[in-house]
Amino acid sequence: MHKLKVILMTLVLLLSSLPFITEAEAKGGIVNPNKVYTYKQMVKDINTLKKAYPDQIQVKVIGKSEYGRKIYAVGLGKGQANLFINGSHHAREWMTTSLNMYMIENYAAAYTKKQKIQGYDAKKILNSTTIWFVPMVNPDGVTLQQYGLKAFPKKTHKSLIKMNEGSKNFKRWKANGKGIDLNRQYNAGWKEINSPAIPKYKNFKGYAPESAAETKAILKFVADINPEMAISYHSTGKILYWNWKQPKANYKRDYQYAKQIGKMTGYSLVFAGKNPSGGGFTDWFIHAKQRPAFTPEISKAYYETSPPLSEFPGAWKENQAVGLYAANESAKLKQKRIETESVKLEKKLKTLHTKAKGLKTYYYAIIKQENDVKLDKKHKALYNSITAESNNLAREVSLLPAKNRKKLSGYFSKINYYTNKSTLFMDSVSTGENLITAANKLDLSFTQGKLDDVTLNEQKVLKQSYANSENKINKMYGKLVRKLSKSKYVLPAKFTADNTQLEIDRYTLSLSINDLIKNGKIEDATTSLVKLNELEKKSKTLKQNSPSKYKTYPKIEEKLIQMKQFIEEELKNAQEPLTEQLPEE
Missing domain, CATH: 3.40.630.10 (Zn peptidases)
Incomplete structure (x- = not known):
């Protein structure tokens, strides 16, 4: 029995000296x-x-x-x-x-x-x-x-x-x-x-x-x-x-x-x-x-x-x-860290949401007249600050598990509501300013008496631009804001485009009549001259009846009259030989 105990104790000691690996x-x-x-x-x-x-x-x-x-x-x-x-x-x-x-x-x-x-x-x-x-x-x-x-x-x-x-x-x-x-x-x-x-x-x-x-x-x-x-x-x-x-x-x-x-x-x-x-x-x-x-x-x-x-x-x-x-x-x-970070991020998002509400001041609340529709430096600075902070928070939120991301996603929707309205407002105003610049450029060309392919293209682009601008303005927040924006940007550009349209029509028709004369189509040229006279009369009537709306461009008028006189002289010359050959009665 004593020997058995010794053997068992020896085995225990040997096992305890081996590397200890449990389950x-x-x-x-x-x-x-x-x-x-x-x-x-x-x-x-x-x-x-x-x-x-x-x-x-x-x-x-x-x-x-x-x-x-x-x-x-x-x-x-x-x-x-x-x-x-x-x-x-x-x-x-x-x-x-x-x-x-x-x-x-x-x-x-x-x-x-x-x-x-x-x-x-x-x-x-x-x-x-x-x-x-x-x-x-x-x-x-x-x-x-x-x-x-x-x-x-x-x-x-x-x-x-x-x-x-x-x-x-x-x-x-x-x-x-x-x-x-x-x-x-x-x-x-x-x-x-x-x-x-x-x-x-x-x-x-x-x-x-x-x-x-x-x-x-x-x-x-x-x-x-x-x-x-x-x-x-x-x-x-x-x-x-x-x-x-x-x-x-x-x-x-x-x-x-x-x-x-x-x-x-x-x-x-x-x-x-x-x-x-x-x-x-x-x-x-x-x-x-x-x-x-x-x-x-x-x-x-x-x-x-x-x-x-x-x-x-x-x-x-x-x-x-x-x-x-x-x-x-x-x-x-x-x-635990995720939950703590989620709470901190939610607090930051709530603060940012309140800050984003302040954008409404610039794209809606302070706009009472046309001069209020403008790109404001404070508006841009606030907008940039909010979007930068929102992007940073979005990156932090993206590192959270889906469950936590979902809980916080609603705040971004609320913040984006205001930033999107600001984006649309600033984009519309910027487009409107560009529109007025284009209208002024065309007006200057006409004032200087420039009437050629370049000015024709300027007028074409202007018409397309005011249509696009109007579409953007129609999406702006606030009925009064939309009304004032159209009044400030779309209507002046439209007046300029409309005001120059009759002169451009007269110019292009004059060029067309010249081509008819060159090609010997005297009868068609004579018919077109009648239309040209009608356009000239319509233009004068509009400018006389609405001088504040329809502007007169003296140099353009002088140029168009000279073109018509040239046409009339060419038609006269083209018809004289025919008169000489008529039989005597």
């Missing part, structure tokens, strides 16, 4: 965390995982390291809310890459098998959230720490050794390939960070914040995916960083998340003092995005080296459900 197992065991995990192995595993789970996993290259190594992002899930998890900001902390990759595989397998991990339903959570992993932020540093100088060009060896304080042993290396500590690069308290003056194997913050290629790639990627929450894995300490100068409300919120992650992992929460050191990704994310971020340190403390592989089973046991928990909370955060 979900990695499909096919693609990721092996029980060996030194290299950049090359990570790339191979990412491609294999993509093939194994094509419907769940997407892969992106988000940038390149200082030495040109591709920085990979792996998206897992199908939801609109995003969680961002990353690893290996520091070279010697590559075990966090193993953890990232193992998490990806186990979550994908749990999704496929409809399994739960520590009570968290992987499929349900990943249908509402996408977890974006950047498993290895610092591929150059990791490669240098694992392989040493042989993985880098010979021309760089001297500078790498110098940054490593003369040593060719790079097991303690923490920085990127250019000697910049990537977790001191972010612009959150960067200026206050104590740092070596020159690049070094650890702690050099860079000559400027966010200057390293790897940092730039991460910042751009965060801007692209806009995550609700972030977890930046590091190793050494089994502690949890979670706060950096948050406002009181955010502090209270984030503290609740930190306590839960601390409970899940067993890690002690770090409470920063009044002036905490910054520059880290988590510090920056909390400060810049005003959203929760965490830095779990996944192993015991090891000085100037990477944690041994024996630390991984414990790290996995402690963190296996952290990603799903954070993803689930990210979905809630996004929904």
